[in-house]
Amino acid sequence: MEFPDRMSHKVVSRDEPIFNEVCELLELEADQVDYLVYEDFDEVDYTMYEDFDDLEATETWTPEHRIIEVYYMDGTKEEIEIELDSELDETLKRLLGDL
Structure with a gap:
């Protein structure tokens, strides 16, 4: 499944073999989730973010949170924010690095 309007996800x-494990980490009921979209910042152009425009030329801005979009079987959607470089974020990066 591809999303052409997204830069890196x-x-x-x-x-996916890791689907249930990812749902468990995020404390989601796997039988209610259709799929998840995980923001991957490895190749993101940060100038696309609104906060980037507010910086001085010498400042470096990077996001503080990663967004995971959860799409449920009933058609609803939820966004989960995860603090970058937190234990949960590091665990997800390890799991999803194999996709």
């Missing part, structure tokens, strides 16, 4: 669908 990973999709975790129900048929």
Whole structure:
């Protein structure tokens, strides 16, 4: 599943071997989740973010949170913010690095 309007992401669908483990980490009921979209910052152009425009030329801005979009079987969507470089974020990066 691809999202052409996104710069860098990973999709975790129900048929991925790590789907249940990712849902468990995020404290989600796996049987209610259709798929998840994970923001991957490795290749992101930070100038696309609004906060980037507010900086001085000498400042470096990077996001503080990663967004994971959860798409449920009933058609609803939820966004989960995870602090970058937190224990949960590091665990997810390790798991999703294999996709």
